[in-house]
Amino acid sequence: MAALNGVNGDGAVLHSRELTIEHDELLRQFRVNVADILLPEHDDHYLLKWLKARKYNLKQAEKMLRDHIIFREKWKVDYLANEWNPPEVLRLYMAGGHFGFDKDGRPVFYQGLGTFDTYGILHSASRQDILRYTIRICEDIQRAIREQRNKHDKFIENITLIVDMDNVGAQIIWRPFLNIYSEMLKMFEANYPETLHSCFVINAPAIFTTAYNLVKHFLSDDTRGKINVVGRCYRHVLLSKIASAQLPVHYGGSAMTEDGNHKCGICFGGKIPTSYYLNNEQTQGKFSDIHISRGSAIQLAYDIHLQGTILRWEFLTGKNDVEFSVQYKETGTEEETTSPIVTKKRICSNFVPEAGGITCDQPGQYIIEFSNNYSWFRSKKVSYFIDIIHPEETDR
Incomplete structure (x- = not known):
């Protein structure tokens, strides 16, 4: 050994x-x-x-x-973890948080899906910002693990997670939410391995089985084996893993904040006011519409003459997804091959525009492609806006 x-x-x-x-x-x-x-x-x-x-x-x-x-x-994970200021709606309404430690010293994190306004969050924040915030949470988890590691003689390397399904209804199997939640799970699995020690799903309603079956293939066999579905009689199970003084009163323990908060500061989300909704009235006039036939693709080519030019895009896909990519082609040569700048990815953005951009490192032709090649039966509509910002504009 x-x-x-x-x-x-x-x-x-x-x-x-x-x-x-x-x-x-x-x-x-x-x-x-x-x-x-x-x-x-x-x-x-x-x-x-x-x-x-x-x-x-x-x-x-x-x-x-x-x-x-x-x-x-x-x-830019280090920036997201330490400097990024996320939208207020995410800070106030993304249900979950960290409080206390289990009996082995692991940080305990909570996620409340039943009080999470899936419809509201997807109308109030872009997909990119939701994924950025997910990364920030994952980095916060790593930080909490490191802090515990430095306090104890034994090596602590993962967390206990409690997923509260109380009041969960059909909103959890709403496809737009499942799409973004699946991306969040894939991101976690691919980039934060061995972070989860055990997961307790409490207050699980009958619809949980349906929801779990829709996302479980994004989880590794190892992760699936760490999930324990407890139901509503969970208090004795949690107390067997977490001391009463480390478990909020809300979940059957004795912990509360100094001001008497039984939820110990854990964010429980709630209904998002419509004042947070992103309305696109100011941008509707600038969007152009294209229709992509089944089994085909549309390419938009932009000749960039100056190094450092920024190419930005926003687009909506309606109820269906399209495959998006950006390619580069050198001009002034007979060579027809292109090189990928943004790799192909299927995206569905039916509420908040998908937004992104690149800095063009060299002059040439940059080709934005919306592809429907994979669809045999359905044409797609995309509303898009492309913005080119020249270097002198960024220096102002």
């Missing part, structure tokens, strides 16, 4: 765990394979998460970690 060491930023050993000789050798090899992307804080425990998530398959674990590094760069 070999010792597994967790080291904090000061180089102090936090915990030691024994690995089999085989797993120890795989860990050593994995560290060599990904040495070019590792940071000083990436200790053995950090590496082991990726190995575990891919069942110690070195190639798959390496791909997963390298994809995560790309993900962090693409989404």
Whole structure:
């Protein structure tokens, strides 16, 4: 057996765990394979998460970690975690939060789906901002784990999650919500492995089975095995894992805030006022409509002459999705090949426009494509707006 060491930023050993000789050798090899992307804080425990998530398959674990590094760069994760100011509607109405620790010292996080206004949130925030906020929450979870790790002699590396389904109804299987929730789950699974120790689904109504069946294929077998559906008689189950003093009164414990809040500051969402809804009256006039026949695609080509030009887009897809991408083609040559700038992704944005943009690193032709090639039976309508911002405009 070999010792597994967790080291904090000061180089102090936090915990030691024994690995089999085989797993120890795989860990050593994995560290060599990904040495070019590792940071000083990436200790053995950090590496082991990726190995575990891919069942110690070195190639798959390496791909997963390298994809995560790309993900962090693409989404500017450090900025989202430390500097980004999210829209007020997300801060006030995205149900959930952190309070207390389980009996092993793990942070306990709560998610209240029954009090989450799915319709309101999708009318009040863009898909991009919802996903950004999801990343911020995931980073907050990692921070809470690190803080606990530094307080205890034993190594803490994951959380306990309580999902409250009280008052959940048909809104949870509303397709637009399921689409964004599925993206959130995929993002979590791909980039925050081994974060979940156990999940307790409480107050689960009959519709939970239907909802779970619609999203479970986005979860790994390992994650599925950590989900415990408790129902309404959950108090004794939670107290077996969480001390009463660490469990809010609202959930059967004895904890409350100094001002007597039985929910201990956990956000329970609620109905979002329509004043937060994003209305597009000011932008409706600038949108153009295109109709994409079944099995076809439409390309919009823009000649960019100056390096540093910003190409922005907004579009609505109605009730159906389309495949969106941006490609680059060098001008002045006979070469017809293009290179991907924004890889193809199917997007449904029927309430709030999908918005994005790129900085053009070199002159040439940039091609925005809306594709319906995958649909054999249905044509699609897209309302879009494209904006080109020249370098001199950004300097003003």
